[in-house]
Amino acid sequence: MTDDPLDRSTAAGTARLVRREMHSSRAVSSVVTAVVLVLVCLVLLFEAVLQAVGDRPFLVDLDAAAAWIGAVPAGVPASLLGAGSFLLLVLGLLLLLLALVPGRRARYTIPNGRAAVVVDAEVVASSLARRARTAAGVAPEQVLVTVGRSSVTVQIRPTSGMPVDADAVRAAVADDLRRSSVEPAPRISVVVAETGVIGQ
C-alpha cells in the first residue's frame, strides 16, 4: 500500500507527530502572557487616548509615572523596590526557562507500524501495577508503581506471612515493559517492604 497515491502517512510525519506529542507546546503560558500583555496595553491605550483628547488621566498618570521612574530610588522605599525587582526577576527567569527547557511530558511512545502511539506514564504505571500485583499475589492496594522518565519503581507491601518473590515481580514488570517496548526504556527497581500487612 506504500505506492498508493492515497497514502498520506509517512514515517517522517509520524515521527514529527510523536515528537510534538511528547513535548509541551507552551500554549497555556503563552495565552496567560498574552492576556496580561493585552491588559497592560489596554490601560496604556486608554491613557494615551485620554492624553490625546486632553482629558484627565484615569488610572495611571503617564507623566507622573515617567517622573517617578526618573527619580526612582528616591520616591520609593528600598524594601518595596527590592521586592518588586525580585518578583520581576523570578517572573523573567520563569518565562525564560519556559522558553528554553524542552518541556517533556510524562509520556512514552510505543513503536507501531501504522500510527504514532503516545502513552501517558500513568497508563503504563497502572498496567505495570496489575502485572506486579498478579506476580506477587497481593491486593491492588499493596502495590505502588511510580513511573519516571527513565526509571520504574515498584513498591510492594507483602501480606503478613506470605513472602513476595521480588525477582518474579521484576521479571513480570520487565516482560510487560518489553512487550510494550516503550521508549525510552526505563530502569526497573523492586522494593519489598520489611513489614507486611494483615491479609486482605
Place this chain on the structure above:
Amino acid sequence: MNTTPRLLNRLLLAVVGLIALAASAFGLALLVLPGVAPWWNRTAPRIGDRIADVRTGTTLEGQADTWLWIALAAVLVVVIVLLLLWIAAQGRGRTGLFASVDGRRGRRATASSGDDDGSVRGTVTITAAAAEQALKAALLERSDLAGASVSTWEIRGVPGLKVRVFPRKGVPPYAVAEEVSRLVEALDAVTGYRTPVLISITSGARARFMRTERVD
C-alpha cells in the same frame, strides 16, 4: 496534532522574560550598586528634557498636547491585535473534511467503490464526522476502554486523525495500541485513504476513578 506555533511561543516567552529580567536587573542595580543611582538621577532628567522637546516639537497649533499620543494609541492597537492573533493561533488546525476526490482529475477511490472509476464528473467528499464516528463506534464496543474520542486535524496540508482512548485501569497499553491500530487499518480499507494517525492512550478522570477489577 494542532498547528500551535511552538517556536513562536517560545521566542515570545523568551523575549518577555528577557524584558522582565532587564527591568529587575535595573531595579536591583539601583539598590545594590552604589554608582548606579546617582548616574540614573543625572541621566533621567536629560532623557526627560529630550522627551519634552519632542512633545513641544510635535504639538500642532491649537492643540493642548502632541499628536504622538494618537500615534502611540495606534501602535498600541496594532500590538493588541497582534497579541490577540497570537492567542488565536493556539490549538488551531481542526478540519471538517476527511477526504475529497475531484472526479475530473481522475483519481480513484481504491477500495470503497470498485466499479466506479474516476471519470465520473463530480466530487466525492468524506466528511471528518463520518470517519470519526465510524472509528469511535468501533472503539466504544471494546470493554477494556472506558472511553474514546476521535478528531480530525490538518497536518501539513493533509487531514489526519487523532484517536484518544481512555483504557480502564491496568489494561496493558501495547494491547490497546495494537487493537486500535488494527481498527485504523480497517478504516483505511473502508475509506481508501491511509491518513496520518495519532493514537494517544491517556488516563482520563473517568478511567482514574473506575475500579481496576472487572468481571471478564
